[in-house]
Amino acid sequence: MRLLAVVKRTKYTQKGKGAFEGSSSKTPLPLTAILYTQKRFVNPPFAIVSRVFCTQVYMALYSGLSLDKLMPVDIILFNEQWRSYGESYAFPPVDAIFVYCERTGDVVRLEGQVRIPSGCAVAAVISRAGKVMSGEKIITAMKPMHDRSNGLGGGYAGYGIYPEYRDFYAFHLFFNDNTARKQCEQLLKEGYEVVQAELIPTRQVAAITDAPLIWRYIVQPLRSCLERVQLDEKEYVTRTVMKINTEHDGANVFSSGKNMGAFKAVGFPEDVGAFYRLDEYAGYCWTAHGRYPTNTPGWWGGAHPFTLLDYSIVHNGEISSYDANRRFIEMYGYKCTLQTDTEVMTYIMDYLLRIQSLTLEEAAAVIAAPFWSTIDMMNDQEREKLTYLRAVFASLLVTGPFSIVLGFSGGLMALNDRLKLRSMVVGEKDDKVFIASEEAAIRAMEPDAENIFAPAGGEPVIVRLEEGSY
Amino acid sequence: MRIEYVYPEFEVVRNEARCIQCRVCERQCANEVHSFDPDTGLMLSDESKCVNCQRCVALCPTRALKIVKSDCALRENANWPQGLIKEIYKQANSGGVLLSSMGNPNPLPVYWDKILINASQVTNPSIDPLREPMETRVFLGKKPAKVERDEGDGLKCTLAPQLTLAMPVMFSAMSYGSISYNAHESLARAADALGIYYNTGEGGLHEDFYRYGQNTIVQVASGRFGVHKDYLAAGAAIEIKMGQGAKPGIGGHLPGAKIVGDISRTRMISEGTDAISPAPHHDIYSIEDLRQLVYSLKEATEYKKPIIVKVAAVHNIAAIAGGIARSGADIIAIDGFRGGTGAAPTRIRDNVGIPIEPALAAVDQRLREEGIRNQTSLVVGGSIRSAADVVKAIALGADACYIATAALLALGCHLCRSCHTGKCNWGIATQRPDLVKRLNPDIGSERLIRLMTAWKHEIMELMGGMGINSIESLRGNRLMLRGVNLNEKELEILGISHAGE
DSSP states (O other): OOEEEEEEEEOBOSSOTTOBTTOSSSOOEEHHHHHHHTSSOSSOOOHHHHTOEEEEEEEEEOBTTBOOOEEEOOEEEETTEEEESSSBOOOOOOSEEEEEOTTTOOEEESSSSSOOOEEEEEEEEEETTOOOEETHHHHHHHGGGGGGOOSSOEEEEEESOOGGGTTSEEEEEEESSHHHHHHHHHHHHHHEEEEEEEEOOOOOOTTOOSOOEEEEEEEEEOHHHHHHHTOOHHHHHHHHHHHHHHHSTTEEEEEOOBSEEEEEESSOHHHHHHHTTGGGOEESEEEEEEEEESSSOOOGGGSSOEEETTEEEEEEEOOTTHHHHHHHHGGGTOOOSSOOHHHHHHHHHHIIIIISOOOHHHHHHHHTOOOHHHHTTSOHHHHHHHHHHHHHTGGGOOOSOEEEEEEETTEEEEEEOTTOOSOOEEEEETTEEEEESSHHHHHHHOTTOEEEEOOOTTOOEEEEOOTTOO | OOOOOOOOSEEEEEOTTTOOOOOHHHHHOTTOOEEEETTTTEEEEOGGGOOOOOHHHHHOTTOOEEEEEOOOOOOOOSSSOHHHHHHHHHHHHHOSOOEEOSSOOSOOOOGGGGEEEOOOOSSSOOOOTTTSOOBOOEEESOOOSSOOBOTTSOBOOOOSOOEEESSSEEEOBOOBTTBOHHHHHHHHHHHHHHTOOEEOGGGOOOGGGGGGGGGEEEEEOTTOTTOOHHHHHHSSEEEEEOOOTTSTTOOEEEOGGGOOHHHHHHHTSOTTOOEEEOSSOTTOSSHHHHHHHHHHHHHHTTTOSOEEEEEEOOTTHHHHHHHHHTTTOSEEEEEOTTOOOSSEEHHHHHHSSOOHHHHHHHHHHHHHHTTOGGGSEEEEESOOOSHHHHHHHHHHTOSEEEESHHHHHHHTOOOOOOGGGTBOTTSSSBOOHHHHTTSOHHHHHHHHHHHHHHHHHHHHHHHHHTTOOBGGGTTTOGGGEEESSOOHHHHHHHTOEETTO
16 A cells, blocks of 8 residues: 655635635645655656645545545644644655645646656667676666666666566566555456466665565466457557556556566666666666656656567657657557656557567657758658658657667667767677667676767667577 | 718828828829829828728838827727627618628637747757757648558558648638739749748639649639639649638638639639639538549549648537548648638628637547548648747647738738728739739749748747757647646647646
């Protein structure tokens, strides 16, 4: 069970500080003060709440995306302590703060429903020969980039980590509680053969707190179900993921590929890696992310990577085309439930690569399209092709700064925005290719890395495993 | 003499100390306001004829003239504004339907002015269009739902016919007849130079302008004036005009007096005949009929040209647009109720239809809900007044905008709203040769080019501020907009948040 504070908005009556409509003897506090004293929140999130004053704080059970059990508890906060009237007691940490708007009765979420601009660090390593590495290496990469994240999110994706189940889908889920888990398991059992269900092993790490229930399911869609709904396997799995993430309160699928898995949490990436015991997994490709959300509390579901099927995305940037991209991609069955930039990027990739069957190069030419001035100078064949892609998928052009690493079965693709507004460097050594926001991270993984270069904006760096190595 | 209760709206103020009796004002005024009194040696004014077009003011060599609103007024009455009272007098005099020109001038909400645009700060760099590429190229037309590959696994790059715009603005339909030859020539030449399109309107295409066909949209309206095979083949696209924002639900009427010479020939009707466009297309009584016309036109042009269906923004516009999108139309054009006209019944212009902003928002949202937004392009008009309006329209979901009033202003229109009289002193909305020649197409097209170039710069500045360097990343990007002074329902329909959210 998770706790949540809901702050009730009241009107400021201009009678001077301390006198507010709806307040009697209670001392109201600016919401900014609450957020500030809650330590976890680096900034007051948004302009709308910065001038909001509250007289009442509600407690509610945090059950996923809905807020059905609001209970007024007459608690106000000051001096870094939650205190009820008459008696003082320590208040449990809250998972999210919502603002309750009296006039409309709406509750405004501060995280999960609003777009989150963020800074960040990315890193990746892949062995072209398909040699497996423990997660230790990629954790090492994140250490010199510590200051690129702020402790509000870190995560990893590992490929080739479940070889014994390579033909099965590995679902990783966050649950708020066992009720949510049981509901979700029921849904899984109806459509899948569940060959394994277990808690994902974690290690006690002081800096990682408030962990939800984290489960792993190794599953295979039931053939009878596939035939009934007449969908191919991947589409079937995609719909299950979308269904759980949009309709199941308190449950979030954050990994759903074959022989791969995402691991993410609120915390610094090196702590997150230790927490998930990544040193005990072995994969041929790892990607990593450290998050620096600029104005939000940060939560587990909001950490990177964002995944769908085998695709995983770690992303550093802010997408200025976000709503254009989101409103386009949502036409095709995707639902941006988290409303972070990166989520939409994952769906765009799935749409272009799986649904439209574009090649990686073509997909890169859609989201980081060459400028018209460049296209117009190309030979006829290239110009025709790029013009076609830009015209047809105009709404999937991604503008604003980004560096992303897309992981998929058998390879990865690193890509910068077409103006190269975010740093990203690539290096190699023997069979390994390294990608990171900073060279320091590459050197941390491989001090003798060679051929280090910064790919140009919009120039995809595609690394594939050698034939037969996977 | 019958008392007609018609009082001058404007006052001609002549500074006698400056007036040199050169009689320019007299020669310039087609409304015959000014006259010279040989007895006194002074200029006289008949203010009842003045429409405040400012032609005399602009050309007076000694700046001796100004036109001001008359302060001679009826007794104030909040329930009976002056305008309404005067309209009653006019109808009591004439027994007819009142006519007006240009867009609805009444103080109805202009949502553009209640929408504000975002800019990047800190987390996302703004982009300087003077230093970085900034793209405004737009393709209008059908896009495939699924890409196809050939045997060699290459992409099949054949698209349905598209219009390629260098910037997301086009000149909206104004017929030859409602505006002059020189106005048409100015628009055609400007569209050609700018890499955009102008629109013939429903009066056919003058043979002299066939050479601008690559930048011309030819219109097919309910009267089918001037429509023949060569005309259809001449344009880059064909627009079926189902409705117009200024007068939804009715057709058009160009009086026989204007059907002379070239206009008669271009419209393919006898001189002196009234050109009456019926209210509906009499071969389109429902959506399946529209589909037939769309495909008839495609057949006639061998599927080489995109078909635009233009409708007025009316109450059920979202569902109508959904139907049009499925009728085979490549592009939907929606015209809001503030859109202009050369002549429309006043009651209809001022009371029928809805604003373009909610219409656009509703249509874009509906087409997305139906998953067909990428199969049709959306063009909006009906009072796009500035580059900011264009940016807001694109962010709400439009692919491009139509402008007409703004283009006429660039040609010298002073919005006196008297087009229907045919006596446009600026040579735009007239067919009188002595007036038409006042508009020099060399200068007119230059002014249009400069206006559009200026807008393009402004659009690029606004985009760069948002950290967006290509127009398609702005399209439908409603997070870039915030509302002010809008209620919850308005925000919900526009699909935007309030400022501060």
